[in-house]
Amino acid sequence: MKMTPKLATLLILAALVLLAPFLFPSNFYYRVGALIFVNSIAVTGIVILTGYAGQISLGHAGFAGIGAYACALAPAHFGIHPALAVVLGAAISALLAWLVGRPILRLKGYYLGVATLGLGILISMMLNNERQLTRGPDGIEVPELGLRALLKGWGLDLTNGQFWYYFCGLCMILGAWLALNLHNSPSGRALRALHGSEVAARTVGVDVARMKLQAFVISAVYASVSGSLLALQNKFITPDVAGFMHSIEMVTMAVLGGVGSVLGAIFGAAILTLLPQVLTVFAEYEQLVLGLVMMLVMIFLREGLLPSILRKLRRKGE
Amino acid sequence: MSELLQFLFSGVTVGAVYALVALGFTIIYNASDVVNFAQGEFVMLGGMITWFAHQAGIPLPIAAFLAISITAAIGVAMNKLAIEPARGAPIVSLIIITIGASIFLQGAAQLVFDKQIHDFPAFSGNTPIRVGGATILPQSLWVIGGALAVFVGLWIFFTRTLLGRAVLATSNNRLAAQLVGINTNFVMTLSFALSAGIGALAGVLATPITLTAYNVGIAFALKGFAGAMLGGMGNPKGALVGGFLIGLIEALTAGYLSSQYKDAAAFVVILLVLFVRPQGLFGRKSTDRV
Structure with a gap:
């Protein structure tokens, strides 16, 4: 079999998921790993929207909020299984993205930024204010997914941390596989073409508005699933999941790592998820360091961390 | 009636702060095509430095002056260290x-x-001033007067002075401005100093009403950004009107609909405006060069 970049990416991800636990000093790291994978799923959606199609969203955490609260509310109110609630959340996010995306995606650059920002803030505000439904800023508990008990019945006995680590890892690889397939499909080529120049793409017959909407909807689903997994894993969720800072975090992870490739963006997610864990020792300096890292990487390594590192390695190899 | 007047007063007061932040956004955007999300931190710094200096025993006017100067210097440093090295980077970066x-x-x-x-x-x-059954704080008048004074000052600067026109020329076409002998680097420095100074002024004027803390900046930045976009990015008149509009919409929503959703109202209006006029209220329609 020929080693395509797609296959290489998937193999690298799978190897990392499987091998990393051998280096874990304690069980706590399963939890950190699972968090990295959850963020990676959201960030893969940003790769499709920003990396492929060149569109900006400063409100994608809103969709993560929808996914998360679907898992908290749907089982309690409609009695459906949490796994179905993930699908329901994704469907609602897709529908909302489709409805709002039409008018919003006509906007460009900063205007698109402020429109998506507004969308995200509206969602997060609803989660904060509709107390009788969401219990407001204090958060709400989320039911157990139940998959771990099922696996136990089949003879696969995992601790809670281990289960979520491998399950989210699997979901991340699945998400990466879908995104990589899209990259090489006619739709993916159309998206990358309109990223280069909308006018040029239009002249060769790309339905620019439709393709942008498609990318927006797909990335919303990624964000929603990521939010759902976070909620199910923590068994508790607060409206912060839909907040402005979470939107910024998603975009920053993707761009910092290298928004042009799935692997780069996931690398960014790993770095920015680990950074606060490392910095808890100097909690006072956390914001200072985070801000500094964001600025330095964007100034000196413009394509993102991973592409810049790879280029340096390649140059050394020659 | 007096109730409506009361809401209008509070809306105009907050709106004036937003307008100042929006004007700050506009100046930097015009000079460098960058939307500076740190604009809200200038407001925070204005308030915090004044409080710090005043508490250390420095008289208030001098403390305020210090705060505005220091913040302006921070703005310049930010341009030199973070914005200029990244020139030409994509918008997301x-x-x-x-x-x-x-x-x-x-x-x-x-x-x-x-x-x-x-x-x-x-x-x-x-001591609140009574006007037609409603009251307004003297500090509100300071805030509103400050916003209007800054707007008029900027208008005179940009249309009547050589330096101001150099800034406008740079924003129109950087290369052409350089060719006619405009020091565009100095224009950038000036724009950041001006913008940061105006942000700090907003902080100094508003703090007695809104209070200040290290984390108040982001809210100001979002509202000011929204105001600037509502009016049409890059247009000072738009920034002024947009800022006041956001303040008024917020106050009226809080008064008549729901105080919880006052922040939402501004963004709903922006979404609606952008659907109808993607370039904002006063923005000119942009055409793409292929």
Whole structure:
């Protein structure tokens, strides 16, 4: 079999998921790993929207909020299984993205930024204010997914941390596989073409508005699933999941790592998820360091961390 | 009736602060095509430095002057260290850089100052002035007057002075401006100093009413950004009108609909305006060069 970049990416991800636990000093790291994978799923959606199609969203955490609260509310109110609630959340996010995306995606650059920002803030505000439904800023508990008990019945006995680590890892690889397939499909080529120049793409017959909407909807689903997994894993969720800072975090992870490739963006997610864990020792300096890292990487390594590192390695190899 | 007047007063007061932030956004955007998300931190710094200096025994006017000068210097440093080295970077990268700067400044403020909420005395006392059944604080008049004065000052600067026209020329076409002998680097420095100074002024004027803390900046930045976009990015008149409009919409929503959703109202209006006029209220339709 020929080693395509797609296959290489998937193999690298799978190897990392499987091998990393051998280096874990304690069980706590399963939890950190699972968090990295959850963020990676959201960030893969940003790769499709920003990396492929060149569109900006400063409100994608809103969709993560929808996914998360679907898992908290749907089982309690409609009695459906949490796994179905993930699908329901994704469907609602897709529908909302489709409805709002039409008018919003006509906007460009900063205007698109402020429109998506507004969308995200509206969602997060609803989660904060509709107390009788969401219990407001204090958060709400989320039911157990139940998959771990099922696996136990089949003879696969995992601790809670281990289960979520491998399950989210699997979901991340699945998400990466879908995104990589899209990259090489006619739709993916159309998206990358309109990223280069909308006018040029239009002249060769790309339905620019439709393709942008498609990318927006797909990335919303990624964000929603990521939010759902976070909620199910923590068994508790607060409206912060839909907040402005979470939107910024998603975009920053993707761009910092290298928004042009799935692997780069996931690398960014790993770095920015680990950074606060490392910095808890100097909690006072956390914001200072985070801000500094964001600025330095964007100034000196413009394509993102991973592409810049790879280029340096390649140059050394020659 | 007096109720409506009361809401209008509070809307105009907050709106004036938003308008000042929006004007700050506009100046930097015109000079460099960058939307500076750290604009709100300048407001925070204005308030916090004034409080700090005033508390150390420096008279209020001098403390305010110090705060505005120091913040302007921070603005210049930010341009030199973070914005200029990244010239030509894609919009997403620039957004991350300025948000990075914003987080950095917040982090620095909580180290240098503290995490408490602060204020300092109002400039002309706290006796409310009665107007037609409603009341307005003297400090509100300071805020509104400040916003209008800054707008008029900027208008004169940009249309009547050589330097101001050099800034406009640079924003129109950087290369052409350089060719006719305009020092575009100096124009950038000036724009950041001006913008940061105006932000700090907003902080100085508003703190006696709204109080200040290390983390108040982001809310100001979002509202000011929204105001600037509502009016049409890059247009000072649009920024002024947009800022006041956001303030009024917020106050009226809080008064008549729901105080919880007052922040939402502004963004709903922006979404609606952008659907109908993607270039904002006063923005000119842009055409793409192929």
